[in-house]
Amino acid sequence: MVKAEQVHKSFGRLEVLKGIDLNVRPGEVMCVIGPSGSGKSTFLRCVNHLEKIDAGRLWVNGHLVGYREKGGRLYELRDREVSAQRREIGMVFQRFNLFPHMTALENVMEAPCGVKRQPKAQVRERALKLLDRVGLADKVHGYPAQLSGGQQQRVAIARALAMEPALMLFDEPTSALDPELVGDVLEVMKQLALDGMTMVVVTHEIGFAREVGDSLVFMDGGRVLEEGRPREVLANPRHPRTRDFLSKVL
Numbered sequence: 001m002v003k004a005e006q007v008h009k010s011f012g013r014l015e016v017l018k019g020i021d022l023n024v025r026p027g028e029v030m031c032v033i034g035p036s037g038s039g040k041s042t043f044l045r046c047v048n049h050l051e052k053i054d055a056g057r058l059w060v061n062g063h064l065v066g067y068r069e070k071g072g073r074l075y076e077l078r079d080r081e082v083s084a085q086r087r088e089i090g091m092v093f094q095r096f097n098l099f100p101h102m103t104a105l106e107n108v109m110e111a112p113c114g115v116k117r118q119p120k121a122q123v124r125e126r127a128l129k130l131l132d133r134v135g136l137a138d139k140v141h142g143y144p145a146q147l148s149g150g151q152q153q154r155v156a157i158a159r160a161l162a163m164e165p166a167l168m169l170f171d172e173p174t175s176a177l178d179p180e181l182v183g184d185v186l187e188v189m190k191q192l193a194l195d196g197m198t199m200v201v202v203t204h205e206i207g208f209a210r211e212v213g214d215s216l217v218f219m220d221g222g223r224v225l226e227e228g229r230p231r232e233v234l235a236n237p238r239h240p241r242t243r244d245f246l247s248k249v250l
């Protein structure tokens with residue numbers, strides 16, 4: 001589902017990813033932790049075609065990101081090919097990015113996907129089901145300003161799911177929330193994982209990583225310094241930088 005081989009990415013002279021090797025198999029949940037500026041978001045953005053990698057190879061949902069391989073040569077993808085591949089990926093950000101002038105239902109119905117070509121009644125039906133799935137059946141006509149941060153984030157998750165993605169990316173989805181609202185969002189994410197969704201989750205929620213993650217990755221300085229089963233990494237971090245980081249967040 002996601003396979004990174006020696007992925008490098010720089011912004012000008014700042015090298016942000018310095019040879020990332022990672023593998024997320026179908027149905028797996030990979031949680032990524034690490035200090036601020038370690039390259040976690042940049043990696044997710046590369047997976048979602050929002051940034052171009054400088055070197056290495058990155059496969060997402062079976063496609064080589066950004067390129068088509070033919071006869072041993074690489075050809076850059078056209079915009080519509082990139083769009084088609086991006087529709088197989090749902091992404092949820094720290095900030096919910098909802099349209100403020102649209103209700104929860106309208107926000108989910110607006111999801112950028114092939115669904116748009118379906119009859120409106122069908123799109124609406126599906127959006128209602130998704131809002132029910134994230135526990136917001138009674139809030140479908142609420143505007144973002146009338147919803148709590150946690151409810152807005154659950155609308156954002158429903159909107160990402162409307163594309164029927166094969167892969168969900170979460171970039172610190174609970175960091176902007178008041179502590180008492182975090183649990184509901186994590187519960188929705190846990191349910192998704194139990195339903196078999198493949199997920200990459202950048203998070204500071206160590207409890208979620210321990211309980212739900214199939215693997216835990218520690219990134220620092222643009223490198224993966226440690227990767228393993230969450231319980232093993234958390235109980236017995238091998239790299240001193242992982243140990244140091246965990247001692248601050250646990």
Ligand SMILES: Nc1ncnc2c1ncn2[C@@H]1O[C@H](COP(=O)(O)OP(=O)(O)OP(=O)(O)O)[C@@H](O)[C@H]1O
Pocket residue numbers: 011014016034035036037038039040041042043
């Ligand atoms: N578009 C950009 N242009 C220039 N520099 C960037 C850009 N995006 C990210 N960076 C820099 O790349 C580095 C890694 O940023 P990134 O957001 O990937 O880190 P992170 O581990 O997700 O951090 P945080 O936990 O604070 O979100 C930072 O130094 C950041 O300032």
